[in-house]
Amino acid sequence: MGRPGVYWIGTGQDRATGATVEAEPQWICSPLQVAADTRDGHGSEWGRLLVFADRDGQEHRWAMPMAMLAGGGEELRAELLRQGLDITSIAQRRTRLLDYIAQARPDAKARCVLRTGWHGGAFVLPTETFGEPDGEPVIFQGATVDGVALATAGTLEQWRTEVAAPCAGNSRLVLALSAAFAGPCLGLLDAEGGGFHLRGGSSSGKSTALAVAGSVFGPPAYVRTWRATDNALEAVAALHSDLLLLLDEIGQLDPRSAGAAAYLLANGLGKGRSNRDGSARAAVRFRVLFLSAGEVGLGDLVTAAGHKSRAGHEVRVIDVPADVEGGAGVFERLPDGCEPGEFADRLKRAAAGHYGHALRAWLQSLTADTAAATDALRARRDEVAAELCGHSSVGQVRRVAQRFALAAAAGELATAHGLTGWPQGEAERAARACFAAWIGSRGTEGAAEPAAMLAQVRLFLAQHGESRFSPWRDADESHKPRTINRAGFRKGGDDDGGLAYYVYADVFRAEVCAGFDPKQVARTLGQHGALRLASDGGFTRMERLPNKERARMYVVLPELWAEDCDDGEADA
Numbered sequence: 001m002g003r004p005g006v007y008w009i010g011t012g013q014d015r016a017t018g019a020t021v022e023a024e025p026q027w028i029c030s031p032l033q034v035a036a037d038t039r040d041g042h043g044s045e046w047g048r049l050l051v052f053a054d055r056d057g058q059e060h061r062w063a064m065p066m067a068m069l070a071g072g073g074e075e076l077r078a079e080l081l082r083q084g085l086d087i088t089s090i091a092q093r094r095t096r097l098l099d100y101i102a103q104a105r106p107d108a109k110a111r112c113v114l115r116t117g118w119h120g121g122a123f124v125l126p127t128e129t130f131g132e133p134d135g136e137p138v139i140f141q142g143a144t145v146d147g148v149a150l151a152t153a154g155t156l157e158q159w160r161t162e163v164a165a166p167c168a169g170n171s172r173l174v175l176a177l178s179a180a181f182a183g184p185c186l187g188l189l190d191a192e193g194g195g196f197h198l199r200g201g202s203s204s205g206k207s208t209a210l211a212v213a214g215s216v217f218g219p220p221a222y223v224r225t226w227r228a229t230d231n232a233l234e235a236v237a238a239l240h241s242d243l244l245l246l247l248d249e250i251g252q253l254d255p256r257s258a259g260a261a262a263y264l265l266a267n268g269l270g271k272g273r274s275n276r277d278g279s280a281r282a283a284v285r286f287r288v289l290f291l292s293a294g295e296v297g298l299g300d301l302v303t304a305a306g307h308k309s310r311a312g313h314e315v316r317v318i319d320v321p322a323d324v325e326g327g328a329g330v331f332e333r334l335p336d337g338c339e340p341g342e343f344a345d346r347l348k349r350a351a352a353g354h355y356g357h358a359l360r361a362w363l364q365s366l367t368a369d370t371a372a373a374t375d376a377l378r379a380r381r382d383e384v385a386a387e388l389c390g391h392s393s394v395g396q397v398r399r400v401a402q403r404f405a406l407a408a409a410a411g412e413l414a415t416a417h418g419l420t421g422w423p424q425g426e427a428e429r430a431a432r433a434c435f436a437a438w439i440g441s442r443g444t445e446g447a448a449e450p451a452a453m454l455a456q457v458r459l460f461l462a463q464h465g466e467s468r469f470s471p472w473r474d475a476d477e478s479h480k481p482r483t484i485n486r487a488g489f490r491k492g493g494d495d496d497g498g499l500a501y502y503v504y505a506d507v508f509r510a511e512v513c514a515g516f517d518p519k520q521v522a523r524t525l526g527q528h529g530a531l532r533l534a535s536d537g538g539f540t541r542m543e544r545l546p547n548k549e550r551a552r553m554y555v556v557l558p559e560l561w562a563e564d565c566d567d568g569e570a571d572a
Contacts, residue, residue: 005030005086008096028096030086034104038063038112038141047112047141048101054084061127063112063141064101073098079144112141115286116148117242118187121370123363125150126239130360131367147239149221154354156361156419162350163215164358165421166343169333172198172322173347174430175404176209176291177420178411180216181362183244183289185410188366188374189381194266194315194403195290196434197250199297200322204329206293208344209322210246213291215351216358222246226253226261226292233261234270234284241268241286250294250301258301259313265290266316289403292317307515314442315396318403321437358419365417373413380409384428388435394447400438404431450524453516457525458560460512461501465490469501472546487511488553489545498558500532505540508554522554530560 005027012023036049046066053059060083068076077087077094088094111133113119116126122133126140126148167173179196186193198206207223214222223246224236237245245265253261264270270284298317324332328340335343366373385405389398411427414420420427461469470483472491488503509518522539525531532555534541540552 003027006032006097006100008093008100026088026090026093026096028088028093028100029080032085032100034101034106035061036106036108036110036137038110038139040112040114045112045114045141048104049106049108049110049139050080050101052080052083052085055086056084058084060084061139063110063139065141065143066102068143069098069102075143076101110137110139111135112139114141115238115241116140117184117287121367123184123242123367125363130363131370147235148243149218150356150359151218152356152360153219154357156354156357159215159350159354159357160419160421163212163347163354164419166335166347167212168422168426170331171430171433172205172209172320172324172330173212174411174422174426175320175407175434176213177216178407178414178427178430179289179291180213180244180358181414181419182407182410183240184242184359184363184366185377185406186287186289187242188370189378189406191402191406192266192399193268193286193288193290194317195245195292196318196320196403196407197292197294197298198322198330199294199319200329202295203341204322205331205340205344206322206329207248208347209330210248210291210293211348211351213244214246215355216362217243218356220348220352222355223248225249226251226294230257230260230264230271234264237265237268237288237290238270238284238286240288240290243288245288245290247290247292248294250292250298251296253301255301255304258298259307262298262313262316293322315399318400318438319441320434321441324437358414361419362414362417376413377406377409380412381405384408384431388432396447397439401435404435404438407431449516449520450527453513453521453524454528454530454560456514456516457512457521457530457556461556461560465499465501470546472502492558498561500558501556502543502545502553503556505552505554512554525556525560528559530557530562531555532557 006029007025008028009025010023011020013020031052033051034048035051038047038049039045047063048066050062050064051059062079062083064076064079068079073095077097081087087097113124116124119138120134122129122131122138124138124140126142127150129138164177167177175196176198185191198209200206210223211220214220226247226249228236265288268286268288297319298313299319302313322330324330326332328334331340331343334340338346381402382405385398385401388401388404408428408431411420411422411430412424415422415424415427464487468483468485468487469490470486472489487507488501490499490501492499503512513521519539522531526533526539531539532541533539540554542550543553543555544550545553
């Protein structure tokens, strides 16, 4: 019939004899094979595996959701055209393409999945599957296969020599690459999601760290930015399940949604939505490790929106100072005769020319013996986490240590498989250095909430101690200036051990403890000896004030400013 492809052959009537004859064949599209029926493990999400070649001869395999056949099929044709299939431009014939796909009855069947990552013993990417699946072949099915920029260029050997190996000795760069190898390990260890955030000044090398980590997976386009709506961020996270999601420029994130974004990515559960009939739609689920960068931290954005930065934020998005003490930005060790800017440019050029091979080699090694890889990762992670935590029993510190330890374990196993070119122990050293930097930046090895509560009480008293707290000895002297918007009284001074602040109960609850549970704040003060308790152990005391008033007061003692009150290691 001349041009290769799919043809529609209808029937017509011979004008001379009136007999039914075949009509002239109508070309519909270039060669297209419907290779298999697809559906998920619950007999839903049916689709068709379409196989075709573009004009360059490159084969495309796309698991198309059958839902795309609803309506006029414009979305389906658009995606096929984008991938390189030639389709007729004659409107009357285009609908025949939908008929051809819908009426096909292929013998083969495959199980489809709607997110990347581990499914049984197989690891699924949008265009290929690693490992031997249990039973039927497992393939990724979606309206498009290009939501995540996975590709290969250059060679694995050149990537190891020019990208990975030169990062040794630079803890932030090694942590970034270790996190890239740790992403596909979340599912193996059933670990919780979360991320690292490199916070530092402009031109400190943060983007270089993201670039080298992204080269494990694909081209520079693999790195995304925080500039996205909540719905878009949810969709992106689902496409990066069991991979490393790289997000640059956290300053572009809307401060009003910063806290919610942290919980979304770490918890791996999208928004609850309803169908048109009001019934509940299944929420999107994913499991993602992410690496972020920016000049500000997540807590800064949350505070800028007028909200309170919570300990849950810092556990889910670990703030790692990008600038290394005694170094140049993220760089601690530079090649001989190389300036920081030159070294950063060299790494970025290498990452843009050699990418993608490390991921495939890593997945092949993990799926070759999944049980052995899981055991090795778990043992190394638990060992490193125990070393980082020491004797700390604080849950927040232990959870953060677990994520650093996971990155260290993945980096060490990748090194053992010959992927990084690092000496053994390099990934662990980087994790220890970055964990120590996190502790130093945080200011305490204890729970974050007690430290934050104590700091907030100190701040309130420092800001308003003179203006809103009347001196005890002068409170009954009518000729003294009146205290506007009085919050209480201050008593004592340098001669008798410092000031005690008598705070009205309502002011304490509404203003001093704003954003916190007042009982938790009072309990923390009491555990640090900074609150004078009542005879029955209560947090408030009935006091006779110098202005002859009797009122319930919180009495904050000078011990609030003692050095041993700065660690926040209370069990509140």
